[in-house]
Amino acid sequence: MRMRSIYHGLSLWLAFGCWGAALAAEPEAKWNVDFRKALVETRDGKKDHLVVFTGVEWETWSRRLHDEVLAKPEFLQALQGEFALTRVDLPESPEDPARLSELDTHQYELARDFQLRVFPSLFLCTPDGKPYSCIGAVEGGSEPMVAVIRERKAVYARAMEEIRSLEG
Numbered sequence: 001m002r003m004r005s006i007y008h009g010l011s012l013w014l015a016f017g018c019w020g021a022a023l024a025a026e027p028e029a030k031w032n033v034d035f036r037k038a039l040v041e042t043r044d045g046k047k048d049h050l051v052v053f054t055g056v057e058w059e060t061w062s063r064r065l066h067d068e069v070l071a072k073p074e075f076l077q078a079l080q081g082e083f084a085l086t087r088v089d090l091p092e093s094p095e096d097p098a099r100l101s102e103l104d105t106h107q108y109e110l111a112r113d114f115q116l117r118v119f120p121s122l123f124l125c126t127p128d129g130k131p132y133s134c135i136g137a138v139e140g141g142s143e144p145m146v147a148v149i150r151e152r153k154a155v156y157a158r159a160m161e162e163i164r165s166l167e168g
Helices: 002-025 035-041 060-070 073-079 102-113 142-167
Strands: 048-054 083-089 121-125 131-135
Touching (some): 060 142, 073 083, 073 142, 083 102, 131 142
Parallel strands (some): 048 083
Antiparallel strands (some): 121 131
16 A cells, blocks of 8 residues: 555655646746847847846736736736836836846846836837837736737737838
8 A cells, every 4th residue: 555655645745746847848938038139140130129127026016017928928928928027126116226237237227217117017119119008907817918019019019010101
């Protein structure tokens, strides 16, 4: 009886261990943490950028957005083909600005350039990095957030098409 328990426990451990390894091996969409690298990746001009500013360590709405939307595979999978995804998670205030890493300095400059006022904020940007829409948190999880992002992108595309048609 004891051997059967050990065998059963070992079988479960192997089964779940292998299943977990298979899940970990699946390719996943990844968040860039450096917007400059994301810009280089999209030089072909085919993808817009989604730049998300959060303060997960100190800000409640950022933490909720992360848990309910940003960390969900369905959110990443829905947008990875349309957007280069960049996540900028900033501390509440740097302890010593003189000791910031080069990446941290760049992220603070990016927040300043985007005129970040509220956490969390999601910026939709052209392939060359120019913001064209800003979105706050949307209630309801991944699906409503993806819908709002796609609608904002569509509105911008229609506006640009109208401008082109008026120009010539």
